[in-house]
Amino acid sequence: MTNIEKLEKSKDWAGNVLKLCEECGELTQAAVKECMRGDAESRQSVIEEMVDVMICMDVIRVGLEITDAELIDMRHHKMKRNLQRIGG
Numbered sequence: 078m079t080n081i082e083k084l085e086k087s088k089d090w091a092g093n094v095l096k097l098c099e100e101c102g103e104l105t106q107a108a109v110k111e112c113m114r115g116d117a118e119s120r121q122s123v124i125e126e127m128v129d130v131m132i133c134m135d136v137i138r139v140g141l142e143i144t145d146a147e148l149i150d151m152r153h154h155k156m157k158r159n160l161q162r163i164g165g
Contacts, residue, residue, distance in 0.1 A: 084132070085139045093140060097133040104130050 078086075085093060104126035111119040138148070 081132070081135045081139050085136045090140060093133070093136050097130070097137055100126065100129040100133050 088096065104123070107119065107122040107126040111123050113119075137143075
């Protein structure tokens with residue numbers, strides 16, 4: 078069992094979703110502080126919160142049995158759409 082699988086099993090589904098929501102909120106706060114301050118400490122906070130969100134996203138991915146291929150395909154689709162929006 079991987080570490081992500083251990084984390085996924087440590088909470089029920091709602092708990093994992095709520096943890097993701099909490100971490101996304103903390104990332105939002107850290108990003109706003111970084112915009113206002115722009116110092117090394119606030120940058121480090123953004124990095125830490127990004128990693129927390131990434132871990133939570135992996136937990137959700139495992140819980141929903143989402144494959145890497147599915148994520149890669151959707152990333153390409155979304156990137157193409159975003160580039161079309163900006164004329165790129």
